[in-house]
Amino acid sequence: MSRVVRSGRLTRSQERWWLRLYWREQGEYDIAWSKWWDLPPGIDVDTARDAFTALVERFEVLRTAFLLGPDHLPVQVVFDPADVRLPLSVADESSREEFRTAGVHPLVGGSIFPRPPWSVRLFTRGGEVRSVGFVFEHIVTDGSGLRNLWQQFLDLCAGRRPALRITHPLDRRAKEDRSASTGRDDPHRTDPAALVPQAVLPSAAEKPSGPRFLMSSVSYTGLLRLVDEICRRDGVSRTLVLTHAIAWLFARHAGLPRVLCCSTIGNRMPGDDSIDCVSRMMDSLLEFDESASFRESLKAASAATLRSYGAEVGSGPRPAEARLRLAAERGVSAVRPLYFNYQGPSQPPPAGAEAQEEVRWTREDAWRPVDTHWLNIVWINVDDDDLVVDFDVDTTMVPASVVHRMGDLLPRFLERVAREPDAPLATAGALLPADFGVVTTARLVGGVWVDTDAVREAVASCPGVHAAHVLVEGEEVVAQVSLGARSTLYDVHEHLLARLHEAVALVLPRRYRLIEGSAGRGVGPGVADLDVDGSWAPADGLPVLPPVTESERELALAFQETHGTPLTDLAPTYADAGGRVILAPALVESLRRRGLTGLTFGHFDTPRTLRSLARSLVRAEQAHTG
Numbered sequence: 001m002s003r004v005v006r007s008g009r010l011t012r013s014q015e016r017w018w019l020r021l022y023w024r025e026q027g028e029y030d031i032a033w034s035k036w037w038d039l040p041p042g043i044d045v046d047t048a049r050d051a052f053t054a055l056v057e058r059f060e061v062l063r064t065a066f067l068l069g070p071d072h073l074p075v076q077v078v079f080d081p082a083d084v085r086l087p088l089s090v091a092d093e094s095s096r097e098e099f100r101t102a103g104v105h106p107l108v109g110g111s112i113f114p115r116p117p118w119s120v121r122l123f124t125r126g127g128e129v130r131s132v133g134f135v136f137e138h139i140v141t142d143g144s145g146l147r148n149l150w151q152q153f154l155d156l157c158a159g160r161r162p163a164l165r166i167t168h169p170l171d172r173r174a175k176e177d178r179s180a181s182t183g184r185d186d187p188h189r190t191d192p193a194a195l196v197p198q199a200v201l202p203s204a205a206e207k208p209s210g211p212r213f214l215m216s217s218v219s220y221t222g223l224l225r226l227v228d229e230i231c232r233r234d235g236v237s238r239t240l241v242l243t244h245a246i247a248w249l250f251a252r253h254a255g256l257p258r259v260l261c262c263s264t265i266g267n268r269m270p271g272d273d274s275i276d277c278v279s280r281m282m283d284s285l286l287e288f289d290e291s292a293s294f295r296e297s298l299k300a301a302s303a304a305t306l307r308s309y310g311a312e313v314g315s316g317p318r319p320a321e322a323r324l325r326l327a328a329e330r331g332v333s334a335v336r337p338l339y340f341n342y343q344g345p346s347q348p349p350p351a352g353a354e355a356q357e358e359v360r361w362t363r364e365d366a367w368r369p370v371d372t373h374w375l376n377i378v379w380i381n382v383d384d385d386d387l388v389v390d391f392d393v394d395t396t397m398v399p400a401s402v403v404h405r406m407g408d409l410l411p412r413f414l415e416r417v418a419r420e421p422d423a424p425l426a427t428a429g430a431l432l433p434a435d436f437g438v439v440t441t442a443r444l445v446g447g448v449w450v451d452t453d454a455v456r457e458a459v460a461s462c463p464g465v466h467a468a469h470v471l472v473e474g475e476e477v478v479a480q481v482s483l484g485a486r487s488t489l490y491d492v493h494e495h496l497l498a499r500l501h502e503a504v505a506l507v508l509p510r511r512y513r514l515i516e517g518s519a520g521r522g523v524g525p526g527v528a529d530l531d532v533d534g535s536w537a538p539a540d541g542l543p544v545l546p547p548v549t550e551s552e553r554e555l556a557l558a559f560q561e562t563h564g565t566p567l568t569d570l571a572p573t574y575a576d577a578g579g580r581v582i583l584a585p586a587l588v589e590s591l592r593r594r595g596l597t598g599l600t601f602g603h604f605d606t607p608r609t610l611r612s613l614a615r616s617l618v619r620a621e622q623a624h625t626g
Helices: 012-025 045-058 093-101 143-157 169-182 223-234 238-254 294-315 320-330 400-419 425-431 452-460 489-502 550-563 581-593 610-616 620-625
Strands: 004-009 033-038 064-068 074-079 088-092 118-125 128-136 213-221 258-265 280-287 338-343 360-368 377-383 386-394 443-445 448-450 465-473 476-483 511-514
Touching: 004 169, 012 064, 012 074, 012 280, 012 581, 033 143, 045 088, 045 118, 045 128, 045 143, 064 581, 074 169, 088 093, 093 118, 093 128, 128 143, 213 223, 213 400, 223 238, 223 294, 223 386, 223 400, 238 258, 238 280, 238 294, 238 338, 238 377, 238 400, 238 425, 280 294, 294 400, 294 425, 320 581, 360 400, 386 400, 400 425, 452 465, 452 476, 452 489, 476 489, 489 511, 489 610, 550 581, 550 610
Parallel strands: 088 118, 258 338, 338 377, 476 511
Antiparallel strands: 004 074, 033 128, 064 074, 118 128, 213 360, 213 386, 258 280, 377 386, 443 448, 465 476
16 A cells, blocks of 8 residues: 655646646647656666665655545645655667657656656666666656756765755645735736737648648757857846747737747746756747837846746736636637747856857758647757757748748847847848748738638538628628528537637637528527627627536536536536636546546637537447447
8 A cells, every 4th residue: 555645736837737647648639758868887777776766755746646636626645755666667778769769658647547657767788877768747847857856866876965955846835825825916917818819820821731740940059159148248048038039030920019928937946956847837928119229129028027927926827717718708719829948057157258150050840740739839948059949830820931031030130139239129120031921811800810711611611501701890700690590699609619729810700690581590598589680799698508418417517516516507618607727627537437528628728618518528438439
């Protein structure tokens, strides 16, 4: 029997990664993480094994399992180190490359099964361990944690046991709880996601001819010197200089004055030798005043980032449900920032006699057919004098030709910032080709990207719609439809909500209007039928749809079980009905116990009606045989 020494709630960082782990186990595309280290000579298998055993004893997170608690919320359970069987294997060094190229298995640990989600493999040659492969879920550790883990592993292998200052995840959670009880949330705090379109770019007119997803990796020589020169002069970080430059390129390509950036940040204090994951995602709205100087633009970006961080620490992150409600209000599936992930020292070293080498770069493209749709990430890796920028993009939004141009323009933009700090930002426009702007069939309507053809096709595809037209009136998208006698406008609205994830510029009409001659004139139960010239807006009121079918009744019972509140109307979205994203896995597991499956991550990360959730449910035996 494994003994539990501590248990409690997940930290904010852990909650996000636990959700990703859970949904991946339900079939959502995602990856586990891995790190590869080469070892110095002289370390045998027993020494390495003893070092990892000591690390397991030292760090609670290496003997922690993550599972659903009796209150339906995720919980972390810390086991006694004596009861943990080390997840370590040993293989000949000749199999290392085969192991790496095979990729990380999609399930390292379990989100609801009691085992720590990490493993390690030692690769040996001549009786010595020559390298280590550490495979882990991000809920365990992050970049700075990995550096601490590696250094302490080497120290233990060398017989050194330094005094360490360690903070465990459950202690961090207690601190977060204290901060939440004393912090003050500003009810007037504007969500920056309300100030930008649903994505930095719409779908491009240029469609990929092969695989959809591209990782374009650009390795720069000599560019980090320019970045550090800017950092020292203006008192900003490497992270900010590179984020500002790349975000400006995306903004100019989109023709927008601002970009919502989302960065992975850590708050591990100096001297904290812990290894657990403290990184979290933070949004920051970067606005580009073309009349401001490069120096002023950088300072404005720095101030915006600090304000965002202060709000995040002082008030805590916004609930995921708030973003879902905002997306529904704006008629989009979600608001997708431009993601940044920076790895390496964020501050430059002290100035020295640095060689004035010419900036050069090489590019390597890797294509893949499967990844997360509509997601664009910039990975920035700094190591000594090397700078590598990986543009990880969905080429339906960012074609390869655009990515390559951005990689080529980045050093030229940074050189302009370094050499002419007081020149207006607008002067950098001279670096851009005349055809640098986005080419798309979408346009901005009411602050969001809209492709009216995509909206019309989606409306026309709804069962019971005989004819459909979509037009823009002022800042509103309006759908004109002819319905069959048994169809309602709410049916059309619900159908579109379920399809929002299919295209980034597919949006909900603000208003629905019947075409003369439409056989159907109903909105839905509880709402009066429309006159010939009448129209209906979802904001005016929804029908009332009590649970009727077996799947609807079971969904209502599972919702009451997991959320503690009765569910009497299936017309609202999950978030509008009070559904919590962190409780979605418990809802799925409750339905599974009732023999019903079919709900995925996509049912909870975009606005979907409760009735559409119920209609997605299938009996488990049907799922297996169908």
